[in-house]
Amino acid sequence: MATITIDDKEYTVPDGKNLVDAAAEVGVDIPHFCYHPGLRPDGNCRMCLAEMEIRPGQYGLITSCNTRVKDGMKIKTDTPQALSNRKGVMEFFLLNHPLDCPWCDQAGECRLQDYSFAHGRSESRFVETKRVPPKKDLGSHIVLFTTRCILCQRCTRFCDDIAGTSELGIVQMGSKSEISTFPGRPLDNKMSGNVADICPVGALVTKDFLYKPRIWHYEKVDTLCTGCSSGCNITLEVMGQKIYRIRPRTNLEVNQYWMCDDGRFGYHAWQDVDRLKTPLKRVGDKLEPTTWPEAVRIAVEGLSAEGGSQTAVAGSPMATNEENYLLRKLAHLALKTSHIGLHRKPAGETWVSKSGFRIEGDKSPNARGAAAMLGAEDMQTVFDGIETGTVKRLYLLGGDIERALSETERATLGKLDFLLVQDVSRSELVALAHVVLPGAIAFEKNGTMTHVGGRVQRLAAAFPQPGGARMDSDIIHYIGRQLGADMGASDPQTIFDEIAGQIEGYAGLNYETIGKSGAMTRGAGSSEAAGG
């Protein structure tokens, strides 16, 4: 650790830490534009200049973003020079900047606005002609309002060093410089949306968010992306039970500062899909809407036939740890069956960026957690059971709007006497079921999921289930009780406390310790390398 002085106050900070970060840690804001903790420092905006003691009593200007803390360092961020510099830099930025605030997407989360208010002039001294370069469509997701760009180079550094795809460059020279792509080579990497996050002004914006309502209208919900097993931490911006934007949350252990485009823009598919809003029952070769009491009655009758020993349950990698745990509890307590499976999704290719950011090939968020909860890795034993006739009935969790079934799966499931499917849309699983219970999507759930590396993290619900759909944990709990079992607590937080006591690797964890950034599980079923 190092002891440093900022504006005549002493602080203890990690030795060698970046000065902007160290100052932020102790509550001192050193204004900056081009610096970003996830990118190498560039020092081009000049906003972060502060004064450092270079000789006893003598101070000189330094670039804070490019300076590492050393024991005994003395910094002043509020000298006349430092303040005059900020005012000057703000004036320079705004010389050619268009007065777009009323319709610029960045309004409300714009550094130019914030710093202008804090450090800038209230009137412009510029009476010359502004530059007006035209705006550019950079790729599938990103638009560049060139007039607003301050050439901080965060976007080019991102494409070069993080994505590794180098689609962006700066063309021309001097004050005519512009961000650009190469003709015929648009900005189309798998993480392109991040450039709009890191752009400190409204120059780079996503087409997805273009002209949507102002950011202060939204309720923010911190949760997880469920597009793959990377478990990226995200924040939803919600209004009127609809998602308007998704952005990554910083978690240095999981996704650093980033998320991929599939996750960022994929919420439309979930919001637009035709949801199951009532239970369904099979009548002939059709599925018809029915009531909850009726659906539950059929479910209980079907599952408990012949004492339940020939009934299997199959959890889902789309469902939370709590949901999968409850399903196993139901199997043990209510059905007294040992036939437990996990209906995994076949994995595709994993993509790794230059910086090591991963988009996992497993497009389900909780295969690892589900396997630990269920004590089952896949459907092998259950399918074998169906083939040999020892399994005749199945309670299957779905929840994936894109899960296509293989011919083998379809054939095997077709041999069941009774299939109860809990799902969110009319999926291929639903088409095979005898009775269907409408569940929730990730945006409507509270609970935890465990990412591919063994970190257990919290999901938070952003809005309620539509129509007659219910939270899956509630449904499983209810079915269990109707089957006569004491299912214990029904709220995810208490269920997790039970998990901590029961499932190896989850000991000592609870919602408090998991917090907003998750916690590593350990031992069998978790990552050895994590240690703790």
Add this chain to the structure above:
Amino acid sequence: MALEFSPEARKRADEILSRYPQDRKKSAVVPLLHLAQEEWGYVTPEAMVCVADMIGCSPVKVAEIATFYPMYNKQPVGKYEIHVCHTLPCALTGCAEVLGYLSEKLGLQPGETGEDKRFTLKKIECLAACDRGPVMLVNKTLYTNLTPEKIDDILKSLE
């Protein structure tokens, strides 16, 4: 359709690339763009892709270079590209008159190329020949101590 250097130019390009350590091919971008301009008259996006492939980087990184430096033309120029220095020492010794005279004789404003594609007239910054101003480059040849008479002789010699 990918542009390729002629065998002659390819040899020259290989010699240029050999001047740098194996893993530092990007250093050749400036000389290779000069070579491309020699080969094809000016630097097109296709030429940038060709150079990018040779040095193993994405084409926009070559565009960054090609659009930064003034010597690379992104549009075709006339057979004779004239650069007249207009920085202070030459300004003091009469470049305004020279530029005006040339402009009149060629019927071109600085920045323009003639319809007949013979001449392009441009202004340029200091050419480091300040004791012999006004000066101008005609393609690669430097002409110094310019006067209207001298300009007449030079233009005549370019017939």
Add this chain to the structure above:
Amino acid sequence: MAAPISVLTKELRENPRLADIDVYIAQGGYKTVEKVLKSMTPEDIVNEVKNSGLKGRGGAGFATGMKWGLCAERFPLYLCVNGDESEPGSFKDRLLLEGNPHRVIEGMIITCFALKINLGYLYMRGEFFQIIDQMEACLKQTKAHGFLGKDILGTGFDLELYPQAGAGAYICGEETGLIESLEGNRPYPRLKPPFFPAAIGLWGQPTIVNNVETMAQVERILDMGAEAYKQIGSADSTGPRLFGMCGHVKKPGIYEYDSTVTIRELIYDVAGGIPGDRKLKGVIPGGISAPILTPLEIDVPAEFGAMGKIGTMGGTGGMIVMDETTSIVDALLNASSFARHESCGQCTPCREGVPWMNDILRRIKEGKGRSEDLELLLDICVQIHGRTVCVFGQAPGVWPVRTMIVKYWPEFKACIDQKRLVVLPVDESYLKPDQYEFVPPVPGNFRLKPEAVAAAGG
């Protein structure tokens, strides 16, 4: 007054064919390299150069021996020689590269041997077409004669030197801009600290960046010895200087003198005075970025120290002389347009502030200046100075603006008041030195004294 000397330029004045290695060798060329490689250690050479007091000839005047001493010993090391001469008023490197390229190469070989460097690049302006071709040929000749390549002169020392062309950007003359250009990047100068080339340079390795003329001086020092070299000039500025006289002088050209010669002597005795014997209005003494001197300030020797003391700089020794017919407003607009054209655009103050100042100056020239414009210009200077990534923001960004406006305040004021380009009679166009002050140590830091502003009418 100081007598002309010919330590650097004797041979090339007398012999136009020195680019031919056989001619160069016949004149005693490459003897210094032989002597140095065979009988001196690298440490000996560095000490000799330190002892000589040589100051870099690229404009900054940093002690070369000290720069070499700062070179981290982390192999490989590289040499980059700066032949990107683009400073308006500077044309001495062209002379050396054209007229005596082998001396420059010889200096490079000695430097590389002294610093244990095995790979070096000579970066030259892209517009120096014939010079580049000639240098390629010269380097081939040098290698063929065994002074480059492997195991040079049987000493076990390997060295390859290559030419590198620029492509028309002044910022490549900044040492880290040059390195970025050589790496194939946009030539954006680097943050210092930590990217001082001697610590982290070309491809992340310790790199020495020296000017072309400095290389030639190194060869001279090792030829005649530091003691003899120190006898030339003064303790502050040893060795010969190449002064480039241009603008309104009767005999423009490069003149080799030692640094004790005064500016007045250079203008009137060396360069023959002003055509038509017109009056002097001002002289920019070190290339366009150097703060201007009024006719009352030219009795100063061209030493680096003496020039620095009065707020200007020795720079590259390129003197732009302006007579009474010159509009200083127009001259400043020219300098400002040059800066606007050459700003690389990396950092905010220079990218935005330099064009802004240019716009204001253009308006003033066109007669649309406002009374607040001069204060505004000086304020913009404050906002740029010392706050940029590299020195471009200061010179040529701020220094010409600040010093010309301060010293020639009456002429600027007249243009604004009369709403047209006015050329005042010389003696009325500038302020007396007691009406402004220089705030050391950085050149160009001039301020009007409040009484001067009042006297000039506000």
